[in-house]
């Protein structure tokens with residue numbers, strides 16, 4: 001069977017890696033893919049939002065499955081278009097993907113459903129928005145309503161920072177149309193955790209817990225990034241927290257969507273803040289988290305395809321997913337300067353050696369082939385992911401592999417999983 005994976009990041013390399021190892025040995029295509037996916041199948045040249053081009057490729061090549069990785073094509077309705085042509089698609093339809101596509105929509109659903117989340121208001125008028133933050137006080141969170149490639153969120157420590165973020169979005173058009181409306185939310189206390197669940201329209205199966213590290217520098221300092229590393233499982237997500245997330249977040253959200261005639265099929269990622277055992281939703285994403293998926297998929301025992309098929313067919317059940325008892329750790333190597341400006345086209349050395357470290361996989365994110373060389377092609381370059389008997393063992397292997405790899409101005413955090421390690425001591 002042919003499988004097409006849409007996307008070109010670490011998430012899509014991890015998906016392609018898992019699917020290419022499936023016992024049914026599918027033939028893999030990725031569009032546009034990266035140097036990592038090129039080793040597992042055929043990279044196409046179509047960009048992730050070239051919906052017409054991808055539809056045409058599907059009509060000509062008849063894949064048995066299309067897995068849509070990133071939020072942009074999902075929010076643009078790629079799943080709807082391909083399903084209308086009769087293709088089997090993993091990924092929510094456009095109406096369901098609005099949970100990520102519009103922060104206001106996500107908040108409105110959560111409020112109506114009674115999902116634990118912070119208080120909020122939305123604004124298009126900068127003066128009214130600034131008056132609201134002066135009334136609420138800081139810290140406070142300013143979010144562009146639409147998709148802003150991970151850049152639309154400001155956690156303002158002061159009223160001045162909040163007002164600057166509001167004016168950047170509403171007057172400076174820093175995020176274009178995506179920032180023509182802002183959602184202003186109260187700041188949530190606690191520790192972050194990522195919970196993802198597969199959903200087949202009715203049934204919800206939670207995936208293994210993980211924790212991301214969003215800030216660029218150690219001790220969680222500096223600007224936000226797409227994610228600098230992750231580990232799984234995250235012990236902050238106790239059985240009791242997981243149960244609350246299932247009933248108070250997933251069941252309530254899906255019931256509210258259903259009331260509005262929206263069916264959710266695919267993966268739904270709840271970014272959480274957990275405070276004294278009580279989870280609150282910071283954001284929803286309509287796709288797998290990156291780098292969380294690297295940490296999660298390496299722990300997935302056996303084939304993933306039966307669970308993906310069950311999501312599409314509405315036959316999802318817990319017994320389709322089993323987790324390895326090992327712990328995983330993923331360390332992201334980025335190009336120096338990221339999340340600001342950084343160079344591209346720098347040769348990456350020793351990926352093969354790093355892959356040879358026990359229980360380790362080097363997932364490519366921003367990489368490309370230049371002849372037979374692998375070069376950097378994005379800010380987040382690689383996600384080095386290892387399994388271990390416990391978290392320190394997984395981290396030790398991942399960092400041995402990281403230190404083997406070199407490229408100009410390579411940068412990574414040395415403290416992935418620091419909160420979990422502190423908890424362990």
Ligand code: GLY
Pocket residue numbers: 212226227285288289290291292
């Ligand atoms: N790691 C955060 C995200 O995927 O949105």
